[in-house]
Every structure is written in C-alpha cells, then in structure tokens.
Amino acid sequence: MKTADVVVIGAGVVGSSCALIMAEAGLKVIVVDRGPIAGGTTGAGEGNIMVSDKEIVPEIELAVRSRNAWFEIADRIGNNFELQAKGGIALSRTDAGMAGLRKLASHQNAHGIETIEVDGARLRELEPHMNPDIETAIHYPGDGQCQPMLSAAYFLRTVRHLKGEVWQRTEVLGFSKDKDGSITGVRTSKEEISTRYVVNATGTWAGDIARLAGSELSIMPRRGFILVTTPAPKLIHHKVYDADYVANVASDSPELQSSAVVEGTESGTILIGASRERIGFDSRINMAALERLAKQAISVFPVLSKLELLRVYRGFRPYSPDHLPVIGEDAKVKGLFHCAGHEGAGIGTAPGSGELLTAMILGKPTFMDATPFLPKRFQGVA
Amino acid sequence: MSRTIIVGGGPSGMSAAVEIARAGGDAIIIDSNPRLGGQYWRHAPVAKFSHDGERFFALQEEINRHPGIEVRAGTQVWRASYQEGVATVWLNDGTSLTSETLLVATGAYDRSLPFPGWDLPGSMTAGGAQAILKASGALLGRAVFVAGTGPFLLPVAASLVEAGVKVLGVLEANRVNGWVNHLGAIDLRKMKDAARYFKILSAAKVPIRMGYAIIEARGDGRIEEVVIAKVDRNFTVKPGTVEVHKCDAIATGWGFTPDLTIAHSLGVSTDVHPIDRSVVVHVDAFQESSQHGIFAAGESTGVGGVDLALTEGRVAGIAIAVQRGLISTVEAKNRSVGLASERTKIRKFADALLSVYKIREGWRSWLNPETILCRCEEVTFKQVRNVVHDLGASDVRTAKLLSRCGMGMCQGRVCGRMVADVIGAEIGTPATDDELRGIHNRPIANPISLQTLADQGQ
Ligand SMILES: Cc1cc2nc3c(=O)[nH]c(=O)nc-3n(C[C@H](O)[C@H](O)[C@H](O)COP(=O)(O)OP(=O)(O)OC[C@H]3O[C@@H](n4cnc5c(N)ncnc54)[C@H](O)[C@@H]3O)c2cc1C
Ligand SMILES: Cc1cc2nc3c(=O)[nH]c(=O)nc-3n(C[C@H](O)[C@H](O)[C@H](O)COP(=O)(O)OP(=O)(O)OC[C@H]3O[C@@H](n4cnc5c(N)ncnc54)[C@H](O)[C@@H]3O)c2cc1C
Numbered sequence: 001m002k003t004a005d006v007v008v009i010g011a012g013v014v015g016s017s018c019a020l021i022m023a024e025a026g027l028k029v030i031v032v033d034r035g036p037i038a039g040g041t042t043g044a045g046e047g048n049i050m051v052s053d054k055e056i057v058p059e060i061e062l063a064v065r066s067r068n069a070w071f072e073i074a075d076r077i078g079n080n081f082e083l084q085a086k087g088g089i090a091l092s093r094t095d096a097g098m099a100g101l102r103k104l105a106s107h108q109n110a111h112g113i114e115t116i117e118v119d120g121a122r123l124r125e126l127e128p129h130m131n132p133d134i135e136t137a138i139h140y141p142g143d144g145q146c147q148p149m150l151s152a153a154y155f156l157r158t159v160r161h162l163k164g165e166v167w168q169r170t171e172v173l174g175f176s177k178d179k180d181g182s183i184t185g186v187r188t189s190k191e192e193i194s195t196r197y198v199v200n201a202t203g204t205w206a207g208d209i210a211r212l213a214g215s216e217l218s219i220m221p222r223r224g225f226i227l228v229t230t231p232a233p234k235l236i237h238h239k240v241y242d243a244d245y246v247a248n249v250a251s252d253s254p255e256l257q258s259s260a261v262v263e264g265t266e267s268g269t270i271l272i273g274a275s276r277e278r279i280g281f282d283s284r285i286n287m288a289a290l291e292r293l294a295k296q297a298i299s300v301f302p303v304l305s306k307l308e309l310l311r312v313y314r315g316f317r318p319y320s321p322d323h324l325p326v327i328g329e330d331a332k333v334k335g336l337f338h339c340a341g342h343e344g345a346g347i348g349t350a351p352g353s354g355e356l357l358t359a360m361i362l363g364k365p366t367f368m369d370a371t372p373f374l375p376k377r378f379q380g381v382a
Numbered sequence: 383m384s385r386t387i388i389v390g391g392g393p394s395g396m397s398a399a400v401e402i403a404r405a406g407g408d409a410i411i412i413d414s415n416p417r418l419g420g421q422y423w424r425h426a427p428v429a430k431f432s433h434d435g436e437r438f439f440a441l442q443e444e445i446n447r448h449p450g451i452e453v454r455a456g457t458q459v460w461r462a463s464y465q466e467g468v469a470t471v472w473l474n475d476g477t478s479l480t481s482e483t484l485l486v487a488t489g490a491y492d493r494s495l496p497f498p499g500w501d502l503p504g505s506m507t508a509g510g511a512q513a514i515l516k517a518s519g520a521l522l523g524r525a526v527f528v529a530g531t532g533p534f535l536l537p538v539a540a541s542l543v544e545a546g547v548k549v550l551g552v553l554e555a556n557r558v559n560g561w562v563n564h565l566g567a568i569d570l571r572k573m574k575d576a577a578r579y580f581k582i583l584s585a586a587k588v589p590i591r592m593g594y595a596i597i598e599a600r601g602d603g604r605i606e607e608v609v610i611a612k613v614d615r616n617f618t619v620k621p622g623t624v625e626v627h628k629c630d631a632i633a634t635g636w637g638f639t640p641d642l643t644i645a646h647s648l649g650v651s652t653d654v655h656p657i658d659r660s661v662v663v664h665v666d667a668f669q670e671s672s673q674h675g676i677f678a679a680g681e682s683t684g685v686g687g688v689d690l691a692l693t694e695g696r697v698a699g700i701a702i703a704v705q706r707g708l709i710s711t712v713e714a715k716n717r718s719v720g721l722a723s724e725r726t727k728i729r730k731f732a733d734a735l736l737s738v739y740k741i742r743e744g745w746r747s748w749l750n751p752e753t754i755l756c757r758c759e760e761v762t763f764k765q766v767r768n769v770v771h772d773l774g775a776s777d778v779r780t781a782k783l784l785s786r787c788g789m790g791m792c793q794g795r796v797c798g799r800m801v802a803d804v805i806g807a808e809i810g811t812p813a814t815d816d817e818l819r820g821i822h823n824r825p826i827a828n829p830i831s832l833q834t835l836a837d838q839g840q
Contacts, residue, residue, distance in 0.1 A: 308829035
C-alpha cells in the first residue's frame with residue numbers, strides 16, 4: 001500500500017496550492033483528481049487576484065496575505081503563470097455609488113489594502129480609453145492577475161519535484177478509519193493510500209466528499225460567464241470594474257447579476273467577466289448574460305465596441321451558505337480537512353488558504369484567526 | 383410552421399432549397415460567403431466556370447425564381463441552439479431566426495498538416511489557393527508546388543494551370559496505382575473529370591509524383607524554396623531522397639474536416655468515421671439527425687464530394703417538405719426515385735477514396751521542435767510536448783488550454799484535429815472519440831462584434 005503524509009483530493013488551484021505549500025513544508029503529498037489537472041472551475045474562470053472587492057474583515061485578511069503569497073511563490077518556483085501586479089480600478093458613475101466606494105475603501109485601507117482615489121485626469125493616464133464620462137474612481141495598486149490553469153500546473157510540477165505525486169483520473173471511492181473514527185486511509189480507483197490527513201479541495205463537489213467520509217458540507221454552484229475577445233493591441237491596463245460588481249458579489253439573490261470586470265491578458269485577448277447566477281449545473285449559454293456583459297463593458301470602454309467576441313467561458317463557482325470559504329478540520333471526521341467554497345475568489349485566495357490549512361495540519365500558529373472559516377459553523381457543532 | 387433555415391449555401395444547401403421550393407415551401411439560406419455556391423462553386427462576382435457551371439446556374443436560377451426562398455449571403459451564423467423542438471440561429475447582422483426545421487449544410491474545411499515552414503507567407507491550403515485565385519487572381523505568374531494527398535489535388539493543380547500559374551509539380555504522398563482507373567471505376571463523370579485534369583496537367587508538362595511530400599519550406603520572410611522527399615507507406619521520409627527546389631508558393635491539401643460547429647451547438651448525435659476518424663453528423667435515411675427537425679447534408683455528414691452533397695441535399699429537402707406537411711409521403715417517393723441508391727453508390731466510392739488517401743502517422747517525423755503547430759497563437763511542437771511531459775497534461779483539452787494551441791482566431795479549425803493527433807501520440811493514447819468531438823465545440827461559432835451583441839438585448 002502507498003503511504004503519504006497528506007492526500008489532497010482535487011487538482012484545482014486550491015488543491016494544488018495546498019499541495020505546494022505542504023510539500024514545501026516537507027510533507028509527502030499525493031494529489032488525487034478524478035479528472036485532469038485544473039479541469040474543474042479553475043479551468044473555466046479568470047485569474048484575478050483581487051483585494052479590492054473584499055468587504056468582510058476575515059476575507060480581507062485572507063486576500064491580502066494570499067496576494068503577497070502569490071508573489072512569494074513566483075519568487076520561489078519561478079513566474080511561469082503570467083503573474084502580474086497590474087492593479088485594479090473600481091468606479092461608479094453615481095454619487096451614491098462613489099460614496100459607497102469611498103466608504104469601502106477607507107474600511108479596506110484600515111485593514112491593510114492600499115487605496116487611492118483618482119480624478120478624471122489621472123484616470124485618463126491610467127486608462128486612456130476609458131469613457132470620458134467617468135470622472136472619479138478608486139485605484140487599487142494591490143490587485144493582481146495570473147493564468148489559473150498554468151498556476152495549478154506549475155504548482156503541481158513543483159510538488160512532483162518535491163517527491164510528491166499527482167494521480168490524475170483517479171476516483172476517490174471511500175475512506176478507511178480507525179475505531180475512533182479518525183482517517184487512516186483513502187481508497188481510490190487506483191490503489192489505497194495510507195494517510196492520516198486528507199484535504200478535501202474538490203470545490204463545487206466538496207459536499208460529495210464530505211458525505212463519502214460520513215460528514216456533510218453544503219457547497220453549491222454559482223454559474224458565471226466570461227466573454228473573451230479577439231486579440232488586440234494593449235488597450236486596457238488594469239482590471240477595471242464598476243461598483244455594482246462589488247454589490248453583486250455580496251448579494252444573495254439567485255437571478256442573473258452582472259457587472260463588467262474588464263481586463264487585458266498577456267495573449268492580447270480581453271476578458272469581460274462576470275455574470276453570476278444560481279441555477280445549479282446548467283451549462284447552457286444565457287444570451288441575456290452575454291448581452292449584458294457586452295453592454296456594460298462598452299459603456300466603460302467605448303473602444304470595445306470595435307472588438308469581437310471570440311469565446312465564452314462558463315464555470316461554476318463553489319459557494320457556501322455564508323459565502324466564506326470553508327477551511328479547517330471537519331467537526332465530525334478527524335483527519336479530514338476541508339478547503340473549498342472559495343466562490344469567485346478561489347484563484348486569488350488559494351495560497352493563503354493553503355497556508356492556513358498547512359499550519360492547522362502541522363499544529364502551527366495561523367497567520368490570522370481562521371475561526372470564521374472553520375467547517376463546524378455549518379456542521380451543527382458550536 | 384416557419385420557413386426552413388438552411389445554414390450553408392453550397393451544393394447541398396442549394397439543392398435542398400430547390401426541393402423545398404418545388405414542394406411549395408419556403409426557406410432561408412444563410413451563408414457567410416458573399417455568393418451562393420459553397421466550396422465547390424466559389425466564384426467571383428460574375429460567375430464563370432471552366433467546367434460544371436451548368437448545374438450551378440440551374441440551381442441558382444431556380445432559387446432566384448422562387449419567391450419563397452430568401453438568400454442571405456455574406457452573413458454568418460455565430461451561434462445556434464435547439465430547445466423543445468425549435469432551432470434558433472443568431473446572425474452577425476444582429477438578427478436571429480427560429481424554425482422547427484433546419485438543415486445543417488455547413489460543409490467542410492481543409493485539413494492541414496504542419497511541417498517546418500508551413501507558416502511562412504506563400505504557404506496555402508489547396509482550397510485556399512483556389513479561393514485566392516478565384517477571388518483576386520493573386521497567384522498569377524507564380525511558381526507553385528501542389529502537395530498533400532487526395533483526389534482534389536488534381537483539380538486544384540489543373541485550375542492553377544488554366545489560370546496561368548506555373549505548377550512545378552503535384553506531389554501525392556500516398557502511392558496510388560492507376561489513379562485514373564480508380565477514380566473512374568464507379569463514376570463516369572469522375573472519370574471524365576480526371577481525364578480532363580490529366581490532359582491539362584500533361585499539356586503543361588506538370589510532373590505528378592506519387593509517394594512524395596513537401597517536408598519543409600524555407601525562405602526569408604516568405605517561401606523561396608521547398609524541401610521535398612520520397613516517403614514510405616507510413617509517410618516517413620526515405621533516406622537519401624531529399625531534393626530542394628526553388629518556388630514562390632505552395633498549396634497543400636490533406637483532405638477535409640467536416641465543419642460540425644453548428645451541428646454541435648444544436649446538440650445532434652455524431653459519429654466518428656471509421657476510416658479517417660472525422661466527426662460527422664449521424665443521420666437517418668432521410669438525412670434527419672437525432673434531433674427532430676434538424677437535418678444534415680453534404681460534407682457535414684461525411685466527406686464525399688459535390689455529387690454526394692447534391693444528392694443528400696435533395697433527400698433532405700424532400701424529407702423536410704414531408705415533415706412540414708407540404709407533400710405526402712407518396713409524393714415524396716415519386717420525387718426521390720433513384721436518390722437513395724445514388725447516395726449509397728457515391729458514399730461507397732467516397733469511402734474507398736478515404737481509405738486510399740489516408741493520412742499516415744509518419745508525418746509527425748517531419749516536425750522539428752520549433753515547428754509551429756498553432757499558427758494563430760504561434761505554439762510550437764516543443765511547447766506542446768512540454769505541457770504533456772513536464773506539466774502533466776494528460777488529455778487533449780488540458781494540453782490545449784495549457785499551451786494555447788488551437789485557442790486563437792480560427793478556434794482550432796486549422797489545427798484542432800492535427801493537434802489532437804499530436805497530443806494523443808505524445809500522451810501515448812490516441813484521442814478518444816469524445817475528444818475528437820470536443821474539437822467542434824465552439825459555442826461562439828464565429829467571432830461576433832461586441833456592439834452587435836450588446837444591441838441584441840434592446
Ligand atoms: C466565470 C468565473 C470567473 C472567475 N473569476 C475569478 C477570478 O477572477 N479570481 C478568482 O480568484 N476566482 C475566480 N473565480 C473563482 C475560481 O475559479 C474558483 O473559486 C476556484 O477555481 C476554485 O478552485 P478549486 O480548486 O476549489 O476548485 P476546482 O478548480 O473546481 O477543483 C476541484 C477539483 O476537484 C476534483 N474533484 C471533484 N470531485 C472529486 C472526487 N470525488 N474525486 C476526485 N477529484 C474530485 C475536480 O475534478 C476538480 O479538478 C471565477 C469563477 C468563475 C466560474
Ligand atoms: C479546392 C477544392 C476542390 C474541389 N474539387 C472537387 C471536385 O473536383 N469534385 C468534387 O466532387 N468535389 C470537389 N471538392 C469538394 C466539394 O467542394 C464539396 O464536396 C462540396 O462543396 C460540398 O458541399 P457542401 O454543400 O457540403 O458544403 P460547402 O460547399 O463546403 O458549403 C458549405 C457552406 O456553408 C457555409 N457555412 C458554414 N458554416 C457557416 C456559418 N456558421 N454561417 C454561415 N455560413 C456557413 C460556408 O461558407 C460554405 O459556403 C473540392 C473542394 C475543394 C476545397
């Protein structure tokens with residue numbers, strides 16, 4: 001039988017971040033995924049590493065640490081995943097919207113996020129093609145960007161170099177436990193792995209793994225579309241979004257919401273995201289969502305009217321009932337650690353999540369108070 | 383019932399429209415080309431054909447005569463969907479259409495194989511060369527090699543000669559004994575065609591070399607010379623047979639890949655062709671797909687040439703007329719006399735050709751690490767190998783997404799199939815049927831202006 005210190009289930013950005021950080025900490029890691037690497041939500045979204053859209057303090061703390069961790073990882077293993085500190089711009093064209101943005105900015109500022117209010121002239125310097133009717137905005141130099149699939153793939157490559165293993169196309173069939181109910185092994189379609197620690201990083205499917213282990217967890221899908229344009233010379237320099245977006249992220253209503261986040265990529269395409277709908281795993285294209293995104297993006301950058309839509313990405317963000325990720329040990333099954341439910345922020349917050357989880361497994365202090373993320377909040381245990 | 387939507391105005395779309403019109407029905411033909419005719423009858427604003435023009439003019443005349451048939455040329459379907467028995471297509475002029483009956487007549491595009499230098503200016507597909515010639519005559523006065531495999535190399539070379547292009551040679555990679563006999567064995571028309579092409583080529587002293595291929599093109603900024611070589615039955619270069627020739631341009635053709643983009647969006651069942659593994663629409667005897675009311679004809683059901691496209695188009699048109707209640711099944715039988723056997727006969731012949739002109743695996747040995755596989759995104763063979771062997775990509779989709787191969791403007795139309803084969807070889811297991819189907823998954827069939835998209839909601 002194979003032995004590992006930790007088995008990570010899920011080869012998305014979250015699982016590969018956990019695996020990387022644990023392997024670097026000297027643990028023998030085996031990553032198991034029933035599909036290919038980054039074949040889940042990680043392969044269907046954008047790569048915004050955002051601090052600017054975070055409102056709740058624990059989220060801010062996780063995002064700020066993660067943002068820095070991204071650049072530290074790039075220093076350690078090489079930046080092969082298009083990581084850039086390009087900065088974000090949040091704008092609103094209404095007084096009420098701007099007032100809201102200012103309030104959020106000062107709150108974020110108090111918790112370590114750099115925010116700069118900019119006027120029209122400065123905005124035009126930052127983004128020459130922005131609609132002239134936009135006269136003020138908040139600039140977030142800390143926002144970054146990466147290519148999520150490449151990130152996961154390079155993290156896992158490093159894991160392999162650190163003597164870890166990545167088992168693709170391997171189904172998790174069940175768990176072995178000792179008489180106290182603690183995890184002792186993972187049964188897979190390949191072979192059984194003896195281990196005391198399991199990380200459930202299966203994103204939208206994390207509830208299934210929890211059930212398989214004899215516990216429960218509610219992680220649900222929230223559909224999103226992203227428009228990808230035909231390649232163009234560099235027109236857009238930051239990730240630019242209007243304030244409605246922040247409102248949408250926090251909202252609880254199921255119907256279609258969207259607010260364009262516009263950004264350029266290294267390959268020259270421009271990404272326009274993202275719509276949000278809670279309608280299960282329905283993969284059909286919603287025309288209304290596409291139309292709305294196009295309209296909103298053009299209203300911020302009129303120059304986009306000249307570009308063409310080339311592709312559409314569709315993905316399902318994993319979300320928990322309170323929209324915070326679930327990071328920590330299961331309240332019922334000892335040795336089972338969840339790291340899932342990162343919703344629309346899983347790329348950005350993956351490294352910090354991995355650090356929290358690694359510290360928890362090693363019994364070391366965490367960089368922040370992780371209580372708000374613990375699974376027990378949904379597991380009927382106080 | 384609303385009028386039938388016909389996507390594609392090539393031979394199959396045109397002949398289906400004519401049958402629907404004859405039955406008293408209405409239809410709209412949408413084609414991205416500025417004029418009807420498809421691949422086969424692609425032409426300049428004033429149609430002029432060196433041969434086989436009569437059939438085109440007859441179809442066009444009948445289509446124009448029927449007020450029920452609208453032709454919307456120069457218009458692309460950029461998206462299609464099928465829900466609860468109704469098909470919807472979105473057009474790049476910002477409008478959309480719905481109907482209970484739709485014909486997929488989207489044809490095929492050239493299949494390409496890469497080799498060092500295939501991305502240099504001056505390198506074209508066989509179909510592309512013919513299109514350029516017809517549209518602008520831009521190849522006139524140039525010295526060109528025609529290479530690849532398949533029966534269409536001959537007509538392409540012949541039409542280049544006729545237009546005044548100097549054809550330096552036709553290189554057929556497969557060894558085809560008695561080409562003329564083979565082509566003529568079944569179909570008299572084909573025999574006449576082939577004889578005509580040979581006459582044109584031999585009059586112009588164009589050498590036709592069997593078992594030869596272009597394995598490299600070189601030049602400073604554009605093609606100046608090609609490396610050709612004798613290849614064995616598996617397309618591997620025979621040592622000591624390499625020759626270098628000066629030329630201005632090359633036209634290479636490796637058969638066709640049916641364009642299933644629209645079919646895929648409509649959710650029809652597809653088959654993987656047993657001979658060349660191309661993905662084709664699964665149709666019944668009436669050319670109807672697995673989705674009620676969605677029909678397919680021509681190359682989208684399998685590469686078979688113009689006569690098969692015309693026959694299938696007619697069968698589909700008549701079946702659509704029956705489904706719409708325009709004619710009785712008895713009447714349909716009268717109109718279909720001979721069509722089914724004709725279709726079987728040509729299909730058999732087409733399959734025989736596919737077996738003879740197969741792409742053999744040895745072509746991959748022509749690649750070197752720096753050879754570009756994806757021209758849109760400039761992804762090299764080395765980069766694709768790297769995502770498989772270093773990054774652990776273990777399937778076609780992951781290898782594509784990590785390398786960006788096939789992610790550019792053409793959305794993998796040029797390289798998709800070939801890249802799937804390369805990745806399969808690198809991984810060690812050939813692309814699965816579903817992976818081959820995945821190549822045609824383009825929810826956005828063609829790029830659409832963001833402004834047009836935005837305006838659609840108003
Ligand atoms: C349209 C869209 C845009 C987005 N934009 C951004 C953005 O800009 N910035 C950002 O930070 N986030 C963004 N996100 C969110 C982000 O993509 C996700 O939060 C993140 O990818 C989640 O990663 P994950 O590793 O948890 O899940 P996944 O990537 O889904 O990985 C889970 C893995 O688990 C595997 N798995 C599941 N069940 C099993 C099983 N039983 N056995 C074995 N393996 C299993 C799956 O195969 C999968 O590979 C976006 C999401 C969408 C949909
Ligand atoms: C260079 C060359 C030489 C050939 N020579 C011969 C020959 O000598 N003998 C022979 O039998 N066959 C020949 N063929 C093959 C012949 O052209 C095809 O068999 C025939 O054209 C197939 O007809 P079709 O109706 O299936 O498709 P096509 O003729 O390919 O027509 C399909 C049409 O659909 C349109 N279309 C596709 N998608 C969309 C969309 N999303 N929106 C709008 N429009 C769309 C395309 O623009 C195209 O006009 C040749 C082909 C080529 C390229």
